[in-house]
Amino acid sequence: MIDVQYNVDLARHTTFGISAKCDIFAEYDTVDDLVQLLCSPELQKVPIINIGEGSNILFVSDFNGAVLHSRIYGIEIISDKGDEVLVRAGSGVCWDSFVGWAAENSLYGIENLSSIPGTVGASAIQNIGAYGVEAKDVIFKVEAYDTVEHKNKVFSVEECLYGYRDSMFKHTQPHERYIVTHVQYRLSRKKQFNISYGALSKMASDIDLTLHKVRDFITQVRNKKLPDPTKNGSAGSFFKNPVVPTAIFNKLAD
Template sequence: MVVEKNVPLQPCNTFGIAARAQTLVRVHAADDIAAFLADKELSGGPVFVLGGGSNIILTGDVRPVVLKMEIKGLRLVEESPRAFIVEAGAGEVWHDCVAWTLEQGYPGLENLAMIPGTVGASPVQNIGAYGVELQDRFDSLDAIDLATGERFTLDAAQCAFGYRDSVFKHAPSQPVVAGGLPRGMGLAGRAVITHVRFRLPRPWKPVLGYLDLERRRAEAGVAEPSPRQIFDWVCDIRRNKLPDPAVVGNAGSFFKNPTVSPEQCADIIARDPKIVHYPMPDGSIKLAAGWLIDACGWKGKSIGKAGVYEKQALVLVNRGRGEQSVTGGEVMTLAKAIQTSVYERFGIRLEPEPVVV
């Protein structure tokens, strides 16, 4: 492991918020975590695990020890007539992992192309896009209990995946049993993911239910697109809709798409017939948060150096630069103002996706 002091975190978060870590530990292997835990001067207090910094809002300097996950490695673990099992280190860039699987002939992750962040964060957030969620392609993961140092493996059921949710986003409600497996819901702050394995089904079938992808397929006149074609379409759609964090600081989609009952949806449609909504398998209705925000007039607006992206109201952006960057406080002030507007007009409470630190 590599230990650094007073480290600037502006390059380590995609929003580009200026902040510092009092102590940062670069983790290149699972054994580095064991070494960290054995160092009582380092490991005696709270810990903050940092991957690609694509889903966090820093509201000040970070006092807990920052574990910067930089474990690399991509490999095929198993091949059968039913699936490819592929493993990736937690520090691998997510999009690079998706591209690598396609290059190797292991399709299945193409709908999730260009999602910012690292592999280790993907099960925490249960990332999803264009009709596919991580849980649809998940096999298992390896993690380490930060309290005991025990290494353990979780399958999909033990990860308790939900919409942008998992066991890693909830605080433990009960002690962790021997072997490191969770007994009470929650491993937030308790465990760190080192490797993730994906189950990519065979034979491969395209997922095209999303309207944008169907449009691309129709425009291309392709009845049966290849995984590479879907990958290219998703990349192009995201480039046209979303700002590049390397150019305009942002954390991707800032709010979760809310779900309501059919009755609630019918009531909103009666007042706003154009509202974008999608029926879910459980009978609930998912509403497009970006549409709700746009309907409240926020697209292109700013509070301080925090703004709402002109092309997609679901994305908040950094309108500052360098030392004059946006602050976490400005971002959260804007987010709360948007939440208030949406609630006052639609009676719906929007829930932020990023973790506020």
């Protein structure tokens, strides 16, 4: 199904909650719906941007174009061999629900990314990260619709050129060339945690550590540390951690 609305205030579609209007706000449930939308005469004439939960975006003025929003949901296991499990999730799935689903299914690899706002689709654009883990560590493939060549494409993790909160999707011409429809992740059945980072290291002495314990701990720390965007408009950090050569790090640490 496709839902199209006109002259929509984006305040409730972004975590900043700041008013800015778009000419068209269109939601789609499937890849076919997305293609149908993009082929419609009214969308062919205007600039397009696809948003998720709007937790890393600020519209500084009205947008004279179409804002698209994925409602492609669903999480499925596509391969289950030995310790490795490949999982495919729709771009509209809430990221934290996906992390919760993985914990429920005893799948390791994304628990450190608990409580990050946003969607599965954006995780592959932004290369989200926290507590020593980044989306690129678990992404296997990214499925996207190419708005230039008008066809579906599947990118390997290498082709996504991931860097620190960066990917090739952020550097395309035109800027919004690819719309992510599904992301495939490589998760693990092997009980292994990455708890060397910051406050998580406190958990090292817990001999009964579980996915749920790590997830709950991170959720509590984040809830204490970060503003609740439903109360105070926010888009998370405004800066990236500086990356410095080891020699400079050692000098600063002295």
